[in-house]
Amino acid sequence: MNQSVIKALKLLNYFSVEAPELTLKEIANQAGIPKPTAYRLLSALESGNFLYKTKENEHDSKYRLGLKLLELGQIVSDQLEIRRIALPDMQKLAGDINEVIHLVIVNQDEATYIEKVDSSRALRLNTRIGKSSPLYLGSGPKLLLAHMPLERQETILEKFELHHPVNHGTIDKKALLQELQAINEEGYAYSIGEQDADTTGISYPIYDYSNQVVAALAVSGLSSHFEGENLQELKEKTKATAEAISRKLGYRGPDF
Template sequence: MSKSLVKAIGLLDYFKIKQNLSLVELAQLTGMPKTTIYRLVNSLEEAGLLIKDRNSQHDVQYRLGIKLLELGKLVEKQLTYKNIALPFMKRLNDELEELVHLTIIEGDEAVYIETIGSKKHIRLVVKVGERAPLYAGSAPKLLLSSKTDEEIYEYFKRVPLNKRTPNTIDNEKEIMKEIYNIREEGYSISRSESFKDTIGFSAPIYDFTGKIVAALGVSTVLTTFEKEKQDLILEKVQSTAEKISYELGYNRID
């Protein structure tokens, strides 16, 4: 992380002391030159992290921007999903002894916000905070399927469909076939699309509005996967995702 970025983010902490601060006050509090403060504050203002207080009677003052509230709500939402899902994820992990993960969309990527590792000797590891493109892997593709067709085609314009493994589907038409199938079946399966020698199973988690807000997934190493367990894993993943959805206030109407 660049020193300028660290300094800029550090400035935000001083707004815990006082709601509104001027450039002079920030310079006094930090011990940094006023020219440096001016440059850092300008960058934070451009990013929406600070805004000018138009009601200030004296020197121009700044306060925390609405962007921080948006980011805070996103973090709060993630924590809510994690807190509700975690007990169910632990039970699923105990039952299947495989890697269990919870994934959400952030921008054009899928982000793993919670993982519980496999209990087996040969194990697949996915870290919390790890990101993946939405077009590859069971959980990312399930999340992509929650978007409208129009949104997905706009996504294709923005994001290059690079192959992560030989099995990665990098053709828009083929990806859309997968998307339609996921919507119809209500779950997603992928084989070595995002990581080599893996198989993943994911099911949607809905909130009280009926919107897909996360994907619950189970992944394992393909070479040790027992094919006869596929139906059991799918049933467990889907039923667990449904329980989490109900905890979020979802009421399914067929």
């Protein structure tokens, strides 16, 4: 990471409940750096709304933490809240179907797995809590991408080479966009061997109180388990669990 970025971010640690407002001189002294250097770093933080200047004169300046930190803190809080709310239902679903359960959210232009409940089967998946994945691979990420406006879908897909990591092929963008449209129409996403060979995933959307899709509830397992009547049961139970979590988040959509 750029050393200037690290130095700037470290300056935020000097603010506290006891010291919500600090002068340029105080920050420079605590950081052990010259005032011109401190001023340059603080100005960068100020331009990003991480700090705001409460007073400036020819001798010194005063700073407080900015609203950008409140915005980012709310995002983290929401993520932690959805994990807390979803986990009991995920555990119950895992007990019912004995497959791996994931909770997936959008993180900038990628998908991030923020919760996982394993099955008792001898199955190793290339997923873990905190892992990020392209939004075009796997049922959970694709479901999240499908619920974005078309313009944002196009913007995200233009940033990446649409490469398939399992079969090492190239993903056809036109076909992918058609699949995303089908996901919206059918209400769930389905994938076979996209992140791990011989595995299948199905995902259903989780909505919040504002009727927005905030996460995907994904079930993954050996493809041989996702067939016939068993597939239908997996779909029904996953959908019901996603709806139960959505209700706990305050969703009151047309089907509830």
